[in-house]
Amino acid sequence: MIIAKLAYKSLLNRRASVLLTLFTIAISVMLLLSIERVRIDAKSSFSNTISGTDLIVGARTGDIQLLLSSVFRIGHTNNGVSWKSYEYITSQRGVKWSIPISLGDSHKGQAVLGTTLDYFSHYRFAKKQNLTFNKGHPFAAINEVVLGSEVANKLGYKLNDSIVISHGMGNTSFHHHDDNPFKVVGILNPTGTPVDKTLHIPLAAIDLIHGGKASLEHEHEHEHEHEHEHEHEEHNNLVGHPKQITAFLMGFNSPLYTLQIRRNINQYKPEALLGIMPTVTLKELWEMLAIVEKILLLFSAVVVLISLLGMLTTLLANLSQRRRELAILRSVGARPWHLFTLISIESLLTTLLGCLAGSMLYYLAIFSACGYLQSHAGISVNITILSYYELGLIGVIMAAGFIIGLIPATRAYFYSLSDGMSIKA
Numbered sequence: 001m002i003i004a005k006l007a008y009k010s011l012l013n014r015r016a017s018v019l020l021t022l023f024t025i026a027i028s029v030m031l032l033l034s035i036e037r038v039r040i041d042a043k044s045s046f047s048n049t050i051s052g053t054d055l056i057v058g059a060r061t062g063d064i065q066l067l068l069s070s071v072f073r074i075g076h077t078n079n080g081v082s083w084k085s086y087e088y089i090t091s092q093r094g095v096k097w098s099i100p101i102s103l104g105d106s107h108k109g110q111a112v113l114g115t116t117l118d119y120f121s122h123y124r125f126a127k128k129q130n131l132t133f134n135k136g137h138p139f140a141a142i143n144e145v146v147l148g149s150e151v152a153n154k155l156g157y158k159l160n161d162s163i164v165i166s167h168g169m170g171n172t173s174f175h176h177h178d179d180n181p182f183k184v185v186g187i188l189n190p191t192g193t194p195v196d197k198t199l200h201i202p203l204a205a206i207d208l209i210h211g212g213k214a215s216l217e218h219e220h221e222h223e224h225e226h227e228h229e230h231e232h233e234e235h236n237n238l239v240g241h242p243k244q245i246t247a248f249l250m251g252f253n254s255p256l257y258t259l260q261i262r263r264n265i266n267q268y269k270p271e272a273l274l275g276i277m278p279t280v281t282l283k284e285l286w287e288m289l290a291i292v293e294k295i296l297l298l299f300s301a302v303v304v305l306i307s308l309l310g311m312l313t314t315l316l317a318n319l320s321q322r323r324r325e326l327a328i329l330r331s332v333g334a335r336p337w338h339l340f341t342l343i344s345i346e347s348l349l350t351t352l353l354g355c356l357a358g359s360m361l362y363y364l365a366i367f368s369a370c371g372y373l374q375s376h377a378g379i380s381v382n383i384t385i386l387s388y389y390e391l392g393l394i395g396v397i398m399a400a401g402f403i404i405g406l407i408p409a410t411r412a413y414f415y416s417l418s419d420g421m422s423i424k425a
Contacts, residue, residue: 014318021314022354028307029358029397032300033390034365038373039296041381045126047282049193050249052124054258057081057089057265058247060272064288067281070101070247073111073194080244085271090250092264094257097122099249102206102242105165110151112165112199114206114245120146122251125193135159136186142205146186150196159184163199165209180209192373207242304397307354308404315347315408340413347405348398355394359386 050071058066059079068074080102090098099122102114120131120138136159139146145163157163162181182201190196252258258277265275363383370381386394 017314017318018350021311021350022357024307024310025351025354025397025401026357026361028303029355029394030361030365031303032393032397033359033362033386035296035300036390036393037362037366037381039293043286043293045192046286047279048126049282050123050125050278052122052128052251053249053278054252054255055250055262055265055275056247056278057250057273057275060274063274063276063281064285066247066274066276067278067285069103070249071194071278073103073113073198076103077246079272080246081248081273082244082271083242085268085273086245086248089261089265089268090248092257092261094252094254094261096251096253098251099123100203100245101247101249102203102244103246105167105206105209107151107163107165107199108155110148110155110197110199111194112201114201114203116203119200123195123249125191125195129191131191131195132189134187134189136184139185139200139202142202142208143180143182144185144202145182146188146200147184148188148196148198148200149190151199152184152187157184157187159187165199165201180205203242203245304400308351308397308400311347311350311401312404312407315343315405316411336413340409343409343412344402344405347408348402351398351401351405354401355397359394 056066056070058070058081059077061077065075066077069077086098086100089095097118099115099118101119103111105112105114117138123131125131134149136146147157151157161184163184164181182199182205188195250261252261262275262277265273366381366383370383373381
């Protein structure tokens, strides 16, 4: 206890250099914990880009290709799914809901997705969160469009603005549908998913703008003429009867129906279709990106190593200046192993205080950044007490700090002998 008290007072006496070392360790601990938390939650959020969807069905390609095209709007499929097949499959027993989607158009580099009102009711992201509106409401007419948050912010759109859609994905547009403008009626809240970069229009509008004859204004007027007489047909007008869609999402009443219907889809005779389970395919896709995890882990280890080496450098530099102090301690009866223990405890206390400060900075950083990470990167960060894994990481840092502290402690031990002040037992 006397040595520990002496070590504490020694640190206070050298507080300037100690605070600098402590700050370096604290920053490294904060970065390590933050990187690990973001890495783990990024993996979880990546898997939850689409949640609550049991099957994605499209033309027979590859599992990952279908997932990328239908969920992430990356790439495209050469074929689609006939509307007849869509109606037949979704009418099977056990199907709880379905969402048809049609891709292939864009607006200033942003994807346009044709769908139905079921999209806003059943689509889920993150931990089964619903899509919510920042402004406006879902489309109710064939010439209306709902924007993702990033589209609205990036292009500066607001409610009631007019938008012209182009044929072709990404920045490659082959034809502008100038005769069929859409009116913005809704803007979604940020989700951190591809939904933010998407414009949503009624499924029927996709076929109509590609028909080349009827205009959306004329169709809209036609709908209003009959809205009181055929009010129950409003939803059908937004769906239409397209010949083909890109893909569709499905939810089931039971996992047993998921496996059964998936097998039937993959063996479907009328056309070559593929049914994938998004959670399984997302896991496969993440495994392909495992190199990213390894880089993050390596970066974390390097940061901690640099901070500990910085502590070692500081301790060794101070040790040369403390030879007079050590000699005085030897003159009052301290033995070499006392000095060894003193320096070891100092390094351990410095590492402990650095870890405590780093943990507090970690919570401050995560709390400050969690909203931004969710809305801009789609990473849902969990703010919880440190897990056993994270505590284990801190334990490794403590052990490493103690081991590194043995180097200057050993040098202090031999300094006491070389100064000719060895006291016989």
